[in-house]
Amino acid sequence: MRALFDAIHLRRVLPYRMVSQLMFLVGVAVALSSLIAGSVFTYASIKRSREVADEQVLYLGKSISSISTGLLINRDVAGLEDLLRTNARLPYIQSILIADVSHRPVTSVIKRDGKIMASYDMTPVMPTRMGEVQSMNAETGSVRPMLFGLIQLQEQYEIWLPIEAGTQIGALRLRYSIEEVNSAIMSRWAYSLMFALVLTSAVLLLLYLLLRAPMQALANITAFASLSAVKASRQIPVYAGTKEIYELSTALNRLSITIRSHEQNLSDRMAQNQTILDNLADGILVLDSDGSIRSCNVAVSRIFGGDSRELLGQNIERLIPSAAVNNKADFLYEFVERSHSKLNAVGMEIEACRLNGERFPADLALSKTTDHGEPIFIGIIRDISERRRLDRLKSEFVATVSHELRTPLTSIHGSLKLVENGVLGELPPEAKKLVGLAQKNSSRLILLINDLLDMEKLVAGKMPIQLVDLDLVNAVKQSVADNAGYASQYHVQYAFASGLESLPVHADTARLAQVLANILSNAAKFSNGSPKVDVRVSRSNSAALVEIEDYGQGIPIDFQSEIFNAFAQANNGNTRQQGGTGLGLKISKALVHAMGGEIGFSTQEGLGTTFWFTLPLAYDDTGAGI
Structure with missing residues (x-):
């Protein structure tokens, strides 16, 4: 139906308003219905009027023919003329003519402008189609002098009737017009049109009166809906x-x-x-995919030193110089992936720039979402200048204290060692036991101070790393031998295994030994009564892999994310009894990374833990060992 409407373009014809459309359609429907009904009624009336006219004329003709028989026999022309004049007064009649058997007019009358007058034209007359009938009769062998019946002329009808007195003695011709019938027909058509017009107007008026109140109510509802939107x-x-x-x-x-x-x-x-956003200490930014700042909270204004209205519409590269790239969308997507990786779960440290041009360190985390189908990025930024300053003060303090403590502690440790060895004479058992305890604790303090100094150097980036080519298999064997005595304290033996005779790597000899010592000592301490720690060396893809597996209690799930943090020790009941500074794994991680490797672990509670680290192979560009 819609396709049909579109095809005939009714929508271009109909008015725009609903009430106008309704009145238009109802008006057309009523008008068409009235016209169709009037047409049917008028057609039936016209048909009946013509039939009545034909019947009346035929009856008149038969009456005249019957009366005129005697007058025609007596050749009473005057009587015939009076008869014709009398009957010519009837409606529809235009002319009446009586002819003898030889087709000669005997008398005739005609009506002109409502007046009846005699006609004396004696020209022989024949029916209009007499020639056709005579030809037909010639073929059949029966020739009749006249054709009787109804003949339609251009503007009127004529009827030929025989005048008989036992045999045909003449003929009667009546010509009549249905102009009066046509006039009546036109009057009826005019009445039908007027009726349709009046009925349509009445229906439209009634419809308008009925629709005025509801249409006004609809107009009020429309205005109300528009106002409610505001x-x-x-x-x-x-x-x-x-x-x-x-x-x-x-x-x-x-x-x-x-x-x-x-x-x-x-x-x-x-x-x-x-209110919550404005009172957060961290700045929150909403960025479009092109890096434009859509919105921000008060903290952003405080961090970057400007009004929030001044920041709106600025590009992120104005605040983060590293974002000054052509394709901002790619940069933001990559930053989201990096800041949500496993190693950077809470964001990434970047260098930011205040509006006055001052550079400062910041921590930025980005996440991606959508707004009406368009990608947007939400950033949380934190000024870590103060944290960096405090870290620096802490490192300086630790370094100062460590340096100041290491000299007297070394002297104390040496003196206690001499006393324990009997330099001043044999000590009583109780005194020797106390001196041994003091000497052991001084050793732990020296170890802690050394670890603190290493951490300070790592944080400051001053840890010296001397990378050389060395054989990893021999280095691990040597470290196993060096730490075997320590493992024996926990009744543990290291089991070394490798399918390789040698495996050249690029590493620092001393730092590699420090990493191995830290991991081996931890494996021995946390074997939990298991007599063995497996040590394996192998090649994994394009790197050398070292694995140290113990069969202790494993690492608790809630502690696994903190295993490489400073001073981290799991509270599994006997950790503090095992000793340690809590810095060994953090230092090991920093050293492995400094040597170009990776470090990690796999664990299962109750079954043990495997620590692993990789080192780059000492190969040249051709793949040959150096």
């Missing part, structure tokens, strides 16, 4: 004259109240959220 909670007067409009008005009033309530709740929540 200001909710208003109420519209309810029109109860039509059920549908009443229900619509009532529903709109309820909807207006609901919208106002939701708007108020939404406004309150937005204000609350904005």
Whole structure:
């Protein structure tokens, strides 16, 4: 149906407003119905009027033919003329003619302008189609002098009837016009049109009176809906004259109240959220995919030293110099992936720039979401200048204290060692036991100070790394032998295995030994009564792999994410009894990374832990060992 409407372009013809369309369609329907009904009635009336006219003329002709028989026999022309004049007064009649058997007119009358006059034209007359009939009769062998019946001329009809007195003695011709019938027909058509017009006008007037109130109510509803889009909670007067409009008005009033309530709740929540955002210490940025700042909180203004309105519309490269790239979308996507990786779960440290040009360290985390189908990025940025300053002060303090403590501790440790060895004479057993305890604790303090100094150097980037080519298999064997005595304290033996005779790597000999010592000592301490620690050396892809596996209790799940943090020790009941500074794994991780490798672990509670690290192979570009 829609395709049909589009095809005939009814929408271009119909008016725009619904009430106009309804009145137009109803008017057309009523007018067409009236015209069709009037046409059917008028057609039937016309048909009947013509039939009646034909019957009347035929009856008149038969009457004249019967009366004129005697007058024609007596050749009473005057009587015939009076007879014709009398009957010519009847409606429809135009002329009457009586002819003898030889087709000669005996008498005739005609009607002109309503007047009846005799005609004395004695020219022989024949029916209009007599020639056709005579030809037909010639073929059949029966020739009749006349053709009787109804003949239609150009503007009138004529009827030929025989005048008989036992045999045909003449003929009667009546010519009549149905102009009066046509006039009556036109009058009836005019009445039909007038009736259709009056009926259509009456229906449209009644329809307008019926639609005026509901259309006004609809107009009020439309105005109310438009106003509600700007200001909710208003109420519209309810029109109860039509059920549908009443229900619509009532529903709109309820909807207006609901919208106002939701708007108020939404406004309150937005204000609350904005208050929370503005009171956060961390800056929050909302970025478009091209890096433009869509919105930010007060903390961003405080961090970057400018008004938030000044920051809106600025590109992120204005605040983060590293974002000065052509394709901002790719940069943001890659940053999201890096900041949400396993190693950078809380963000990445970057260099930011205040609006006055001052550079400062910051921590930035990005996440991606969508707004109406468009990608946007939400960033949380934190100024870590103060944290960096405190870290530096802490490192300087640790370094100072460590340096100041290491000299007297070394002297104390040496003196205690001499006393324990009997330089001052044999000590009583109780005194020797106390001196041994003091000497052992001084050793632990020296180890802690050394680890603290190493950490300070690593944080400051001053840890000396001398990379050389060495054989990893021999280095691991040597470290196993060096730490075997320590493992024996826990009744543990290291089991070394390797399918390789040698495996050249690029590493620092001393730092590699330090990493191995830290991991081997931890494996021995946390074997939990297991007599063996497996040590394996192998090649993994393009790197050398060292694995140290113990069969202790494993690492608790809640502690696994902190295993490489400073001073981290799992509280498994006997950790503190095992000793240690809690810095060994963090130092080992930093050293492995400094030598170009990776470090990690796999564990299962109750079954043990495997620590592993990789080192780059000492190969040249051709793949040959150096």
